[in-house]
Amino acid sequence: MTALDPALVVDWFAAHARDLPWRRPGFSAWGTLVSEFMLQQTQVARVVPILEDWLRRWPTPADLAAAPPSEVLRAWGRLGYPRRALALHACATTIAEQHGNVVPEDVDALLALPGIGDYTARAIAVFAHGHRHPVVDTNVRRVIARAVQGVAQPGPPNARRDLPAMAALLPEDLVAQRAFNAGTMELGAIVCTARAPRCGECPLADVCAWRLAGHPEPDGPPPRRQARFEGSDRQRRGRVMAELRASDVPVSEAELAQVLPDPEGRARILAGLERDGLAARSEGGWSLPL
DNA sequence: AAATCGGGGGG
Protein backbone atom coordinates (compact mmCIF):
# COMPACT_ATOMS: atom_id res chain seq x y z
CA MET A 1 0.00 0.00 0.00
CA THR A 2 1.45 3.31 -1.07
CA ALA A 3 0.95 6.45 0.95
CA LEU A 4 -1.37 8.25 -1.49
CA ASP A 5 -0.59 11.94 -1.69
CA PRO A 6 -3.55 13.83 -0.17
CA ALA A 7 -2.76 16.84 -2.34
CA LEU A 8 -4.02 14.90 -5.36
CA VAL A 9 -7.48 14.80 -3.79
CA VAL A 10 -7.33 18.28 -2.26
CA ASP A 11 -6.35 19.90 -5.56
CA TRP A 12 -8.92 17.94 -7.53
CA PHE A 13 -11.62 18.93 -5.05
CA ALA A 14 -10.68 22.60 -5.30
CA ALA A 15 -11.27 22.41 -9.04
CA HIS A 16 -14.25 20.04 -9.26
CA ALA A 17 -16.37 20.36 -6.11
CA ARG A 18 -20.09 20.62 -6.89
CA ASP A 19 -21.78 23.82 -5.82
CA LEU A 20 -23.93 22.54 -2.94
CA PRO A 21 -25.79 24.51 -0.27
CA TRP A 22 -23.70 23.21 2.62
CA ARG A 23 -20.56 24.42 0.88
CA ARG A 24 -21.75 28.01 0.72
CA PRO A 25 -19.69 30.45 2.77
CA GLY A 26 -21.48 31.15 6.04
CA PHE A 27 -23.63 28.01 5.97
CA SER A 28 -24.57 27.36 9.61
CA ALA A 29 -23.54 24.42 11.79
CA TRP A 30 -27.23 23.73 12.27
CA GLY A 31 -27.67 23.65 8.51
CA THR A 32 -24.83 21.16 8.25
CA LEU A 33 -26.43 18.99 10.91
CA VAL A 34 -29.79 19.02 9.12
CA SER A 35 -28.16 18.25 5.79
CA GLU A 36 -26.31 15.27 7.25
CA PHE A 37 -29.53 13.80 8.65
CA MET A 38 -31.21 14.17 5.28
CA LEU A 39 -28.22 12.70 3.46
CA GLN A 40 -28.31 9.45 5.47
CA GLN A 41 -29.21 7.10 2.61
CA THR A 42 -30.85 9.77 0.46
CA GLN A 43 -29.15 11.19 -2.64
CA VAL A 44 -27.90 14.76 -2.80
CA ALA A 45 -30.24 15.83 -5.60
CA ARG A 46 -33.33 14.86 -3.60
CA VAL A 47 -32.10 16.50 -0.41
CA VAL A 48 -31.24 19.99 -1.67
CA PRO A 49 -34.74 21.43 -2.22
CA ILE A 50 -36.16 19.99 1.01
CA LEU A 51 -33.16 21.24 2.97
CA GLU A 52 -33.60 24.79 1.73
CA ASP A 53 -37.30 24.86 2.65
CA TRP A 54 -36.49 23.33 6.02
CA LEU A 55 -33.84 25.88 7.01
CA ARG A 56 -35.98 28.78 5.89
CA ARG A 57 -38.75 27.50 8.12
CA TRP A 58 -36.66 26.36 11.10
CA PRO A 59 -33.42 28.37 11.08
CA THR A 60 -32.25 27.21 14.53
CA PRO A 61 -32.63 24.04 16.65
CA ALA A 62 -35.11 25.78 18.98
CA ASP A 63 -37.32 26.67 16.01
CA LEU A 64 -37.55 23.04 15.00
CA ALA A 65 -37.97 21.86 18.59
CA ALA A 66 -41.03 24.10 18.88
CA ALA A 67 -42.74 22.50 15.89
CA PRO A 68 -45.14 19.55 16.29
CA PRO A 69 -43.91 16.19 14.95
CA SER A 70 -46.79 16.16 12.48
CA GLU A 71 -45.44 19.25 10.72
CA VAL A 72 -41.90 17.91 10.87
CA LEU A 73 -43.00 14.70 9.18
CA ARG A 74 -44.92 16.62 6.52
CA ALA A 75 -41.89 18.79 5.77
CA TRP A 76 -39.76 15.64 5.52
CA GLY A 77 -42.06 14.58 2.70
CA ARG A 78 -40.84 11.66 0.62
CA LEU A 79 -37.18 11.72 1.65
CA GLY A 80 -37.62 8.24 3.11
CA TYR A 81 -36.86 6.68 6.49
CA PRO A 82 -39.13 9.15 8.33
CA ARG A 83 -37.78 7.99 11.67
CA ARG A 84 -34.84 10.22 10.75
CA ALA A 85 -37.19 13.20 10.88
CA LEU A 86 -38.26 12.26 14.40
CA ALA A 87 -34.65 11.76 15.44
CA LEU A 88 -33.74 15.17 14.00
CA HIS A 89 -36.61 16.73 15.93
CA ALA A 90 -35.44 15.04 19.15
CA CYS A 91 -31.89 16.11 18.37
CA ALA A 92 -33.02 19.72 17.99
CA THR A 93 -34.84 19.54 21.32
CA THR A 94 -31.74 18.26 23.12
CA ILE A 95 -29.54 20.92 21.54
CA ALA A 96 -32.00 23.67 22.43
CA GLU A 97 -32.45 22.49 26.02
CA GLN A 98 -29.02 21.17 26.94
CA HIS A 99 -26.54 22.90 24.63
CA GLY A 100 -27.80 26.48 24.63
CA ASN A 101 -29.24 26.09 21.13
CA VAL A 102 -25.69 25.64 19.77
CA VAL A 103 -24.63 22.55 17.80
CA PRO A 104 -21.99 20.69 19.89
CA GLU A 105 -18.43 20.50 18.55
CA ASP A 106 -17.09 17.38 20.25
CA VAL A 107 -17.56 14.04 18.55
CA ASP A 108 -18.55 12.41 21.84
CA ALA A 109 -21.21 15.04 22.53
CA LEU A 110 -22.53 14.64 19.00
CA LEU A 111 -22.57 10.83 19.27
CA ALA A 112 -24.78 11.18 22.35
CA LEU A 113 -27.51 12.87 20.30
CA PRO A 114 -30.35 10.82 18.76
CA GLY A 115 -29.87 9.80 15.13
CA ILE A 116 -26.16 10.65 15.09
CA GLY A 117 -23.70 7.80 14.55
CA ASP A 118 -20.04 7.44 13.62
CA TYR A 119 -20.34 9.10 10.24
CA THR A 120 -22.64 11.99 11.09
CA ALA A 121 -20.83 12.95 14.31
CA ARG A 122 -17.51 13.31 12.53
CA ALA A 123 -19.01 14.99 9.48
CA ILE A 124 -20.46 17.71 11.72
CA ALA A 125 -17.28 18.08 13.78
CA VAL A 126 -15.19 18.42 10.61
CA PHE A 127 -17.42 20.28 8.14
CA ALA A 128 -19.33 22.53 10.54
CA HIS A 129 -16.57 23.17 13.07
CA GLY A 130 -13.27 22.48 11.31
CA HIS A 131 -12.02 19.87 13.76
CA ARG A 132 -9.73 17.09 12.57
CA HIS A 133 -11.26 13.61 12.34
CA PRO A 134 -11.58 10.88 9.72
CA VAL A 135 -14.98 11.11 8.02
CA VAL A 136 -15.95 7.76 6.55
CA ASP A 137 -19.05 7.23 4.49
CA THR A 138 -19.78 4.70 1.76
CA ASN A 139 -17.91 6.80 -0.83
CA VAL A 140 -14.76 7.08 1.28
CA ARG A 141 -14.81 3.36 2.01
CA ARG A 142 -14.94 2.60 -1.70
CA VAL A 143 -12.15 5.04 -2.63
CA ILE A 144 -9.85 3.57 0.04
CA ALA A 145 -10.72 0.03 -0.96
CA ARG A 146 -9.75 0.74 -4.55
CA ALA A 147 -6.98 3.34 -4.44
CA VAL A 148 -5.18 2.02 -1.35
CA GLN A 149 -6.17 -1.61 -0.88
CA GLY A 150 -6.46 -2.46 -4.56
CA VAL A 151 -9.79 -4.25 -4.33
CA ALA A 152 -12.98 -3.52 -6.26
CA GLN A 153 -15.27 -3.14 -3.26
CA PRO A 154 -14.85 -2.39 0.43
CA GLY A 155 -15.67 -5.03 3.00
CA PRO A 156 -18.68 -4.61 5.24
CA PRO A 157 -18.73 -1.32 7.18
CA ASN A 158 -16.68 -1.53 10.36
CA ALA A 159 -15.71 1.62 12.23
CA ARG A 160 -12.89 -0.22 14.02
CA ARG A 161 -11.14 -0.66 10.70
CA ASP A 162 -12.58 2.11 8.52
CA LEU A 163 -11.80 5.05 10.80
CA PRO A 164 -8.11 4.19 11.32
CA ALA A 165 -7.74 3.52 7.58
CA MET A 166 -8.92 7.05 6.79
CA ALA A 167 -7.03 8.55 9.74
CA ALA A 168 -3.80 7.13 8.33
CA LEU A 169 -4.29 9.16 5.15
CA LEU A 170 -5.47 12.38 6.79
CA PRO A 171 -3.24 15.48 6.48
CA GLU A 172 -2.19 17.14 9.73
CA ASP A 173 -3.06 20.60 8.44
CA LEU A 174 -6.55 21.68 9.55
CA VAL A 175 -7.53 23.23 6.25
CA ALA A 176 -6.14 20.35 4.20
CA GLN A 177 -7.76 17.59 6.27
CA ARG A 178 -11.18 19.16 5.83
CA ALA A 179 -10.70 19.34 2.06
CA PHE A 180 -9.33 15.80 2.01
CA ASN A 181 -12.35 14.45 3.87
CA ALA A 182 -14.80 16.31 1.65
CA GLY A 183 -12.79 15.62 -1.49
CA THR A 184 -12.51 11.89 -0.92
CA MET A 185 -16.27 11.73 -0.46
CA GLU A 186 -16.85 13.80 -3.56
CA LEU A 187 -14.44 11.65 -5.55
CA GLY A 188 -16.38 8.54 -4.60
CA ALA A 189 -19.67 10.25 -5.40
CA ILE A 190 -18.90 11.51 -8.89
CA VAL A 191 -15.78 9.71 -10.21
CA CYS A 192 -15.00 6.54 -8.28
CA THR A 193 -18.62 5.41 -8.41
CA ALA A 194 -19.81 1.97 -7.44
CA ARG A 195 -21.22 0.98 -10.80
CA ALA A 196 -19.10 2.53 -13.57
CA PRO A 197 -16.02 4.34 -12.25
CA ARG A 198 -14.67 7.13 -14.47
CA CYS A 199 -11.01 6.31 -14.08
CA GLY A 200 -10.19 8.60 -16.99
CA GLU A 201 -11.23 11.58 -14.87
CA CYS A 202 -9.67 10.42 -11.62
CA PRO A 203 -6.80 12.35 -10.01
CA LEU A 204 -5.65 9.09 -8.41
CA ALA A 205 -5.57 7.08 -11.64
CA ASP A 206 -1.77 6.97 -11.75
CA VAL A 207 -1.44 5.73 -8.18
CA CYS A 208 -4.65 3.72 -7.75
CA ALA A 209 -3.80 0.23 -6.54
CA TRP A 210 -6.95 -1.24 -8.03
CA ARG A 211 -6.36 0.26 -11.47
CA LEU A 212 -2.65 -0.62 -11.43
CA ALA A 213 -3.62 -4.23 -10.64
CA GLY A 214 -5.82 -4.30 -13.74
CA HIS A 215 -9.21 -3.78 -12.05
CA PRO A 216 -9.53 -7.22 -10.48
CA GLU A 217 -13.08 -8.42 -9.91
CA PRO A 218 -14.53 -8.54 -6.41
CA ASP A 219 -13.43 -11.63 -4.50
CA GLY A 220 -15.27 -13.56 -1.84
CA PRO A 221 -18.96 -14.37 -1.65
CA PRO A 222 -21.41 -12.02 -3.40
CA PRO A 223 -23.31 -9.73 -1.02
CA ARG A 224 -26.81 -10.73 -0.07
CA ARG A 225 -29.30 -9.34 -2.56
CA GLN A 226 -31.47 -6.45 -1.45
CA ALA A 227 -35.09 -7.41 -0.80
CA ARG A 228 -37.67 -6.33 -3.34
CA PHE A 229 -39.35 -3.03 -2.52
CA GLU A 230 -42.49 -3.86 -4.46
CA GLY A 231 -44.83 -5.68 -2.11
CA SER A 232 -42.65 -5.09 0.96
CA ASP A 233 -43.62 -3.79 4.39
CA ARG A 234 -41.46 -0.78 3.66
CA GLN A 235 -43.64 0.06 0.72
CA ARG A 236 -46.75 -0.45 2.85
CA ARG A 237 -45.42 1.81 5.58
CA GLY A 238 -44.59 4.43 3.00
CA ARG A 239 -48.10 4.31 1.59
CA VAL A 240 -49.68 4.75 5.01
CA MET A 241 -47.36 7.63 5.84
CA ALA A 242 -48.23 9.32 2.54
CA GLU A 243 -51.93 9.09 3.42
CA LEU A 244 -51.36 10.52 6.89
CA ARG A 245 -49.24 13.39 5.60
CA ALA A 246 -51.87 14.29 3.05
CA SER A 247 -54.74 14.59 5.53
CA ASP A 248 -55.50 17.27 8.10
CA VAL A 249 -58.08 15.06 9.77
CA PRO A 250 -57.76 11.49 11.05
CA VAL A 251 -57.67 8.88 8.28
CA SER A 252 -60.32 6.23 8.81
CA GLU A 253 -59.66 2.52 8.79
CA ALA A 254 -61.85 2.32 5.67
CA GLU A 255 -59.70 4.84 3.84
CA LEU A 256 -56.55 2.98 4.80
CA ALA A 257 -58.15 -0.23 3.56
CA GLN A 258 -58.11 1.21 0.06
CA VAL A 259 -54.33 1.48 0.25
CA LEU A 260 -53.76 -1.70 2.29
CA PRO A 261 -56.61 -4.13 1.62
CA ASP A 262 -55.26 -7.02 3.70
CA PRO A 263 -56.56 -6.52 7.28
CA GLU A 264 -53.77 -8.53 8.85
CA GLY A 265 -51.02 -6.70 6.99
CA ARG A 266 -52.68 -3.38 7.71
CA ALA A 267 -52.76 -4.10 11.44
CA ARG A 268 -49.10 -5.12 11.41
CA ILE A 269 -48.04 -1.97 9.59
CA LEU A 270 -50.05 0.35 11.81
CA ALA A 271 -48.77 -1.31 14.98
CA GLY A 272 -45.23 -0.82 13.74
CA LEU A 273 -45.76 2.82 12.84
CA GLU A 274 -47.40 3.46 16.21
CA ARG A 275 -44.52 1.80 18.04
CA ASP A 276 -42.08 3.96 16.07
CA GLY A 277 -43.99 7.12 16.98
CA LEU A 278 -44.81 7.82 13.33
CA ALA A 279 -48.58 7.34 13.61
CA ALA A 280 -51.12 7.79 16.39
CA ARG A 281 -54.62 6.46 16.95
CA SER A 282 -57.12 9.25 17.27
CA GLU A 283 -60.88 9.53 17.23
CA GLY A 284 -62.08 8.30 13.87
CA GLY A 285 -58.83 6.87 12.64
CA TRP A 286 -55.10 7.47 12.40
CA SER A 287 -53.06 10.66 12.33
CA LEU A 288 -49.51 11.87 12.39
CA PRO A 289 -48.31 12.35 16.00
CA LEU A 290 -49.01 15.81 17.39
C1' DA B 1 -23.13 -9.97 12.07
C1' DA B 2 -27.63 -9.41 10.23
C1' DA B 3 -32.15 -7.22 9.80
C1' DT B 4 -34.88 -3.30 9.55
C1' DC B 5 -36.08 1.04 7.81
C1' DG B 6 -38.30 4.58 1.98
C1' DG B 7 -38.06 5.93 -2.13
C1' DG B 8 -36.02 7.18 -6.22
C1' DG B 9 -31.87 7.66 -9.48
C1' DG B 10 -29.41 5.55 -13.04
C1' DG B 11 -26.71 1.95 -15.57
Added chain:
DNA sequence: CCCCCAGATTT
Protein backbone atom coordinates in the same frame (compact mmCIF):
# COMPACT_ATOMS: atom_id res chain seq x y z
C1' DC C 1 -34.56 -5.02 -13.83
C1' DC C 2 -31.40 -4.44 -10.22
C1' DC C 3 -27.92 -2.01 -7.54
C1' DC C 4 -26.96 1.88 -5.00
C1' DC C 5 -27.50 5.83 -2.06
C1' DA C 6 -22.93 11.63 2.54
C1' DG C 7 -26.30 5.49 7.89
C1' DA C 8 -28.35 4.56 12.44
C1' DT C 9 -30.49 1.49 15.43
C1' DT C 10 -32.12 -2.78 16.95
C1' DT C 11 -31.82 -7.69 17.27
